[in-house]
Amino acid sequence: MTFIDIHPGPSQDPAPGSFRHRFHIPPGLRYFDGNSLGLMPNVVAHAVSNAVSREWADGLIRSWNSAGWRTLSQRAGEKIARLVGAEPGQVIACDSTSVNLYKVLVSAVRLRAGRTRIVTDVDSFPTDLYIIDEVARQFGLSVQQVRAADIPSSLDADVAAIVLTHVDYRTAQAHDMAQYNKAAHAAGALMIWDLSHTAGAVPCALDASGADFAVGCGYKYLNGGPGAPGYLYVAHRHQAACDQPLAGWFGHARPFEFLPDYAPASGVDRFQCGTSPVLALTALHAALDAFDGTSMEALHAQSCALTDAFIDGVDTRLARHGFTLASPRSRQQRGSHVSLRHPEGYGVMQALAQRQLIGDFRMPDFMRFGFAPLYNTFEDVEALIDAIEQVMRDASWSSEEHRVRHAFT
């Protein structure tokens, strides 16, 4: 199997390029929610068990050195760096995405002291909007929420920072990183990316495109497990000047000297706060091995082929049932999930779940289907189209019955 365009060719033996065997696939399940919580890579079960029953239970406090716990955040960060186009020394895995956004946004605002506005996409994931509002309040700034496409034309010399999600969580609309970075820098502002729906499925080039900061989630396409630590990226050129607000001891230059005054670690390490969450980081660190031997370009080709196949099915078999495509048709503008809208979307997702096909629903009527290039297959796509069609045939009966009942009451 290659990554590109095997659909609709004949099925083949497992072949180089398929990484599905690296994951635990629950029997009978078709999973389209890797953009919400990724499948478990098989290596994780052993790694976590080893961390609990050997490193912790037997090694105890000694494992901070002997099992490498002290550098887990950095080592997980470097594995992520490779997936998001970052050279070493700029990505670290720690805390949650929300906490990490707080850290980098405050840092950015401090680097651009005197400027009075933060600009963001009105359709950002809500937690990003909440954190932005809070930082603005603390620093006496205003927040301008506009459509992503209107951000470049909204910028001026008052803007301190722009926060934009690279791939929209509802529509999968992807944004041109280089274009926004350029526009931000032309206005003298700093660009912060949320890569939660990007990393592990869609390529991006943080370094090459000139990004300033980024944050992201460990439990979606990175498969780090429920509530896995997030990560953050800080471009080398900003690190020495960064002054992040959660100045905890793990971000100190010499944490184990227990000094009374804070002195930030050099580099991206200063963005740590409390003690590293070893068990959670162990899961994430191991999960990232599922990307060994892959390239983001090949994975993206697979992602595009899967989402194209699904969109074909929507056009040819589902549009007649009232489904409309909420995601871009262009591969260049699309992440790795496809959203449909339908007035009965919530009920349809429930009916699919009963048939062991798992996607998710986002208010008011978005049906989201994630296609994770490491493990989703064209058979999955075919089964999904079939099942939605089937549900709609059943649903037409129910709706009919529903209408009849209503007529009698």
Added chain:
Amino acid sequence: MTFIDIHPGPSQDPAPGSFRHRFHIPPGLRYFDGNSLGLMPNVVAHAVSNAVSREWADGLIRSWNSAGWRTLSQRAGEKIARLVGAEPGQVIACDSTSVNLYKVLVSAVRLRAGRTRIVTDVDSFPTDLYIIDEVARQFGLSVQQVRAADIPSSLDADVAAIVLTHVDYRTAQAHDMAQYNKAAHAAGALMIWDLSHTAGAVPCALDASGADFAVGCGYKYLNGGPGAPGYLYVAHRHQAACDQPLAGWFGHARPFEFLPDYAPASGVDRFQCGTSPVLALTALHAALDAFDGTSMEALHAQSCALTDAFIDGVDTRLARHGFTLASPRSRQQRGSHVSLRHPEGYGVMQALAQRQLIGDFRMPDFMRFGFAPLYNTFEDVEALIDAIEQVMRDASWSSEEHRVRHAFT
């Protein structure tokens, strides 16, 4: 075995009151570092394995409901509440201790807007000092660092909040919670406790003593695993007015409606930020079952008996080797570890570790020995005294040799 004063009586069969069997004890090891990283409760290995290989791997996204992931932070919090004298609905397990201190300290400062000073113990654990300095800087406040005993007399109408660690991380000095709360409230200030070296070993009465806020660590006497989530306490009377700075989606009143505006959850739930770290919380939540059937009073009696026994040994057998006691002699003023000072303390700890007795060292010359009442025994105490004596006998040879060598160079 009862909790009180079996030492120096005859050894007995395992008897009600001993909980050592609930833990994995590495063969041959004597562990005196439960105040830094607790032993692994046996139930944790299964609980974590189940969370990884069943709840995540098979249940996937559905486990947020079916496996109760959504309420893990609350359920772990309630188990901790029982150990720190808090009625339900006031403790939640989330983030790290440092991040939690940031959240409650900013909340306190906002509740006391207009006041200009934060007071703390000059000997606080460094991460607390760093976070306090950062919050003060952000809100334009000053920080007054004094000795803990001088805090009550330092308070006036300018003080917004006091941060004090209940049991000092170096000396194990314990403070009278009610006395400090009373002094804080007399000045109109809010009292924040760090319970990192308290919870699980030393009783405290957050509610009854009138505490306002508290934070603490999950990986010491609570045995939640390396880098386990911390927790925080907010007294019922403050919750509705609290405005915490890390306004992430898990602290929202209706997180799954994905609303653009932040509306804090009612109660202590609003102190959550990002997605709950499920695997780490699962370990902590399970570990807390090691306290089933215990009372903090009984555990404290055991803690006092163990530390008394160790101090006896120091007096009768170690003082002659130059060890001085850095912890209070009074049970009422002492936590569950005992610190000794010795000019060669670092080397002594290394020599003990080589003999499979694990304590830890804190600059400049503190040798810390934790006695966790759930699992440490009087045999441990005896073995520790024996080993230190043995090391000093060996060391006296080395020192002699060292002096002789020096005399020739």
